[in-house]
């Protein structure tokens with residue numbers, strides 16, 4: 492199962508987007524279906540542009556257009572807290588577009604190579620998601636150690652189990668894993 496395949500929708504409802512934005516320091520009051528569509532379009536475009544960058548391919552023009560449009564249309568401002576942290580202030584609490592502009596600008600700086608790290612593709616053949624490798628050696632293989640990394644290890648473990656001793660337990664485990 493791929494986290495990024497079209498078949499799996501990770502932000503199925505406006506509320507899920509609201510929750511996700513809050514976790515990322517971009518709290519909004521609400522989200523309309525149209526704003527959710529825009530968020531999905533931005534996510535797909537970032538995915539396409541990051542993948543192209545990871546494999547050193549030309550950037551897809553349509554993806555660049557969507558990312559730029561989202562970046563330009565937002566009115567989020569970086570503000571400094573008394574504790575010295577950076578926060579994002581949106582023009583209004585219902586302005587999902589402002590939150591998306593922060594995400595678009597963030598993606599631009601990563602794709603443009605301004606950040607310390609390297610864009611790579613997940614080694615899981617069923618995932619192949621683009622991720623930003625900030626490890627010291629730049630040798631991270633999976634987009635997420637807890638999902639793809641683990642799945643890969645389990646798959647190898649189960650394959651070995653089957654080779655060594657085919658058991659009902661092994662088959663049941665496979666069912667649980669998939």
Ligand SMILES: [Zn+2]
Nearest residue numbers: 613618634639
């Ligand atoms: Zn992955």
